[in-house]
Amino acid sequence: MSRVWNFSAGPAMLPESVLRQAAEDMLDWHGCGMGVMEMSHRGKDYMAIHAQATADLRELLDVPDNYKVLFLQGGGIGENAIIPMNLIGRGAVADFVITGSWSKKSEKEARKYGKTNIAFSTEACGYAGVPPMAEWRLSDDPSYVYACTNETVMGVEFPFVADLATVGRGQVPMVADMSSHILSRPVDVSKYGLIYAGAQKNIGPAGVTLVIIREDLLGHALPICPTAFDYKIVADHDSMYNTPPTYSIYIAGLVFQWLKAQGGLAEIERKNIAKAELLYGCIDASGLYESRVEKSCRSRMNVPFYLKDEALNEAFLEGAKAAGLVQLKGHKTVGGMRASLYNAMPLAGVQALVDYMREFERTRG
Ligand SMILES: Cc1ncc(COP(=O)(O)O)c(C=O)c1O
Structure with a gap:
């Protein structure tokens, strides 16, 4: 399995x-x-x-x-x-x-x-x-x-x-x-x-x-x-x-x-903050990815992000799938990408996504 x-x-x-x-x-x-x-x-x-x-x-x-x-x-x-x-x-x-x-x-x-x-x-x-x-x-x-x-x-x-x-x-x-x-x-x-x-x-x-x-x-x-x-x-x-x-x-x-x-909601919030910071940190530090939401209102659960070169979208998604990272396509009304980081997503999953995003930017960005 x-x-x-x-x-x-x-x-x-x-x-x-x-x-x-x-x-x-x-x-x-x-x-x-x-x-x-x-x-x-x-x-x-x-x-x-x-x-x-x-x-x-x-x-x-x-x-x-x-x-x-x-x-x-x-x-x-x-x-x-x-x-x-x-x-x-x-x-x-x-x-x-x-x-x-x-x-x-x-x-x-x-x-x-x-x-x-x-x-x-x-x-x-x-x-x-x-x-x-x-x-x-x-x-x-x-x-x-x-x-x-x-x-x-x-x-x-x-x-x-x-x-x-x-x-x-x-x-x-x-x-x-x-x-x-x-x-x-x-x-x-x-x-x-x-x-x-x-x-x-x-x-x-x-x-x-x-x-x-x-x-x-x-x-x-x-x-x-x-x-x-x-x-x-x-x-x-x-x-x-x-x-x-x-x-x-x-x-x-x-x-x-x-x-x-897990320790209840205070503890799960601590984990959710760490996951969101990891992903938004990667987006903000990059020249390829961008978030379009005001920083103070960024969701910890749903993180839409865009590749500044939209022509790379398909390659990004294909490479992600090959790396075992799925369901990253943004909602059809807004396009781009979206990573949902609900409670069941561990930090290791977000780390795998961030590693992939950095590597994709290094090789394709
Ligand atoms: C914030 C929010 N409200 C309502 C809905 C609609 O839920 P449902 O499809 O269960 O009716 C969704 C579905 O994703 C949602 O994200």
Whole structure:
């Protein structure tokens, strides 16, 4: 067996020990005579897996008691509709801060369910940074303020947490799409009304969507909201109103245990900083590669970079593949390269990439 260094933006690499554990459990989980995929979600074995995954996630993110942890389906794009269906009715308008293609898509979808206001958009300047809060043109008392705190395509990560305490009546919730940087660093959950993330980057396999929601935001769903996506109903049934994506939740649970064994989020953040510094350091020191994101907002998880001579792109990718470095092609809308350095990517993988980049520049640059 030979494994590659997989820099995919998602679905992305998982810790090898998690995959090995899953292989071991495949036919017979803990001596019960069946695999997790075959279990009833109402049986005691799956219920224990579900409860443990929830408890471990709460511990890792230090989720306050007045927040619910929900496991849904529909992915990040599904949430673009599910969130407004649940929250937009709290007020007259929802505000959006647009810092890349994912937040742009979210605002467009939300318009189907109510009025939106674009508080700021960095589209005109190529989505290169994050505007300071003082520049956001917020509505008087919005239902919520929405941001994607790590834009996966552009590689733009929020360098600050928005403080909405002085907006409206001081009750405005911040809603954050953290799909591509959740669990990569500690987060003060209490600063958000709702956090969500698709799983297929730092949580586990595609198929489950994590939602962390403050309890007072439950119970505001529009009448058109499907029952299975009404957060209050999902919360009241402990994410089992309908059959949850049991296998994805089980793998997510193994990832949470792996993260705890790594030393938790403070420790994983330390590793992520080291990986990002290594790669950005290589880019900045080079005459061939460039980053187009403002330094203060560069994502630690998704690192887009460009070869100044674009004619070398194909050769770069071919050589990388031959060296066991795959999924480096940038998103089709922006071109260039992108290396995603999620939690499961070890420093050795980034070192291998940097060694290859330096050698490519020396021989071809
Ligand atoms: C930040 C962000 N939000 C939303 C999505 C959409 O997720 P999904 O394809 O699971 O709907 C992605 C997918 O990569 C993403 O990176």
